[in-house]
Amino acid sequence: MIEYRFAAVSDIDALIQSRLEMLRVVNDLGDDYVFGEDFVQASRDYFLKGDQITVFALQDNIIVGCGTICFMALMPTFSHPTGKRAHLMNVYTNGAYRRQGIAYKITTMLIEEAWDRGATEISLDATESGRPLYRKCGFKDSDECMVLVRKN
Numbered sequence: 001m002i003e004y005r006f007a008a009v010s011d012i013d014a015l016i017q018s019r020l021e022m023l024r025v026v027n028d029l030g031d032d033y034v035f036g037e038d039f040v041q042a043s044r045d046y047f048l049k050g051d052q053i054t055v056f057a058l059q060d061n062i063i064v065g066c067g068t069i070c071f072m073a074l075m076p077t078f079s080h081p082t083g084k085r086a087h088l089m090n091v092y093t094n095g096a097y098r099r100q101g102i103a104y105k106i107t108t109m110l111i112e113e114a115w116d117r118g119a120t121e122i123s124l125d126a127t128e129s130g131r132p133l134y135r136k137c138g139f140k141d142s143d144e145c146m147v148l149v150r151k152n
Contacts, residue, residue, distance in 0.1 A: 067088065082119075
């Protein structure tokens with residue numbers, strides 16, 4: 001049976017390991033890919049100090065799925081009077097456990113928590129394989145966003 005729970009500060013090593021596993025799989029990096037020390041430390045710092053919540057799905061105390069929602073405050077607008085918004089990311093299920101509703105359960109837990117915290121909007125960046133899940137949860141496709149990325 002799958003157990004779901006919110007991660008705690010004491011889970012920091014598991015948070016980092018699950019995130020790195022997800023990034024390796026989603027980006028086709030291979031099990032031997034080594035992440036830079038700065039990247040790993042920045043991820044650790046964010047999990048410890050950032051305004052976020054992570055949900056774990058566990059089978060016999062082994063993480064088989066996870067997801068994170070990050071919170072941010074922007075200047076209030078008419079459509080977002082509190083200015084509180086959230087960004088869903090790193091929703092991942094280990095390949096052996098897919099198609100069992102794990103990502104759906106994680107996502108709905110995180111959505112509920114975002115609404116409970118007063119968020120008025122949840123955004124995300126989705127892979128093509130993730131889009132059906134997010135549509136099932138009520139997300140709509142959008143092409144309204146423009147982004148400027150700083151060049152190094």
